[in-house]
Amino acid sequence: MPRPIRATISSAALKHNLDIARRYAAGSKVWAVIKANGYGHGLLRVAKALEAADGFALLDLVDALRLRSAGVNKPILMLEGFFKPQDLPFLEKYALTPVVHSLAQVEMLKSSDLGGQIDAYLKINSGMNRLGFAPDNVLLAWNSLREDPQIRSVTLMTHFADADGESGVRGQLDWFNQMTHSLEAPRSVANSAALLRYPEETRAAWVRPGIMLYGCSPFLDQSAASFGLQPAMTLSSEIIALQKLQPGERVGYGFSYETAGEMTVGVVACGYADGYPRHAPTGTPVLVAGQRTRIVGKVSMDMICVDVTGIEAARVGAPVTLWGDGLSADEVAMHAGTLSYELLCRLAPRVPVVET
Ligand SMILES: Cc1ncc(COP(=O)(O)O)c(C=O)c1O
Numbered sequence: 001m002p003r004p005i006r007a008t009i010s011s012a013a014l015k016h017n018l019d020i021a022r023r024y025a026a027g028s029k030v031w032a033v034i035k036a037n038g039y040g041h042g043l044l045r046v047a048k049a050l051e052a053a054d055g056f057a058l059l060d061l062v063d064a065l066r067l068r069s070a071g072v073n074k075p076i077l078m079l080e081g082f083f084k085p086q087d088l089p090f091l092e093k094y095a096l097t098p099v100v101h102s103l104a105q106v107e108m109l110k111s112s113d114l115g116g117q118i119d120a121y122l123k124i125n126s127g128m129n130r131l132g133f134a135p136d137n138v139l140l141a142w143n144s145l146r147e148d149p150q151i152r153s154v155t156l157m158t159h160f161a162d163a164d165g166e167s168g169v170r171g172q173l174d175w176f177n178q179m180t181h182s183l184e185a186p187r188s189v190a191n192s193a194a195l196l197r198y199p200e201e202t203r204a205a206w207v208r209p210g211i212m213l214y215g216c217s218p219f220l221d222q223s224a225a226s227f228g229l230q231p232a233m234t235l236s237s238e239i240i241a242l243q244k245l246q247p248g249e250r251v252g253y254g255f256s257y258e259t260a261g262e263m264t265v266g267v268v269a270c271g272y273a274d275g276y277p278r279h280a281p282t283g284t285p286v287l288v289a290g291q292r293t294r295i296v297g298k299v300s301m302d303m304i305c306v307d308v309t310g311i312e313a314a315r316v317g318a319p320v321t322l323w324g325d326g327l328s329a330d331e332v333a334m335h336a337g338t339l340s341y342e343l344l345c346r347l348a349p350r351v352p353v354v355e356t
Pocket residue numbers: 033079159190191192193208209210211212218
């Protein structure tokens with residue numbers, strides 16, 4: 001007898017969101033970013049729904065091989081490239097495009113026999129200071145790749161630190177252009193935020209949207225719905241118990257919530273072991289039988305308490321939406337002090353997934 005919780009993944013929403021990304025991309029090719037198990041939606045499920053993408057971007061070699069075994073023959077971009085010399089033979093064999101971001105990788109490539117040709121991305125550090133070549137080493141890395149007969153093509157890329165924030169993309173874009181102006185190569189710079197907010201400046205040969213494909217917004221100040229995006233994941237459950245409380249009664253671990261008046265509390269089969277954020281405070285929105293209300297007290301491992309006072313339909317078995325259809329994961333994440341990215345990719349393996 002399974003618990004009533006489930007995640008419903010809508011392939012129609014994924015396809016629809018890819019269409020929106022394509023509209024913004026205006027002719028650029030689209031890497032669908034499907035790392036972290038397709039942002040929690042399921043790697044192969046997402047790859048199938050997004051089969052109209054021009055290629056898939058991810059991190060793990062094992063995931064790339066899973067895609068190839070499932071018959072995916074589109075380009076695959078390895079966002080962190082390769083890690084050890086032992087990884088290199090897989091690149092040519094499985095037609096994977098590594099991101100080369102460090103001199104250590106350049107050295108590994110130089111001393112390897114790939115057994116054929118591969119395409120590569122050269123990552124430039126334009127200010128985020130995470131991965132990529134600093135100005136002093138860009139030419140060295142570029143020349144090394146261009147002179148290597150095993151490298152068929154080089155695309156230049158960078159990643160924005162604050163395309164969703166106040167800094168925007170201008171500073172990093174100028175820096176990237178300055179560092180690469182003498183290099184003849186296709187480029188790829190845009191993540192979802194850059195594509196949605198700065199499409200003209202950042203669409204290039206390829207764009208790399210992630211979060212928007214899953215129907216969430218990269219912005220704190222602009223909703224996914226305002227871009228026409230549809231949530232791809234709905235986390236839902238049911239009420240499994242009701243408590244009728246008097247004023248001054250307390251709810252949950254730590255007795256952290258105390259009722260001001262009479263209150264009916266619904267107990268929902270969903271907790272932090274399902275991926276619901278433990279830090280979501282009293283007041284975090286939830287839908288009960290389609291009606292918006294709030295959680296009260298502490299989130300526990302398997303249950304959440306919600307205020308269902310005055311909600312007629314809130315009986316045992318009533319449907320509850322934690323996020324997704326009708327309640328954006330962005331909004332829930334904001335209450336919990338995190339981002340929808342984290343909610344989506346933390347969906348627990350124990351939650352049954354239903355595909356629509
Ligand atoms: C290099 C790179 N490109 C693109 C993306 C997609 O970003 P987003 O999900 O914000 O669109 C990511 C995600 O972190 C990334 O690391």
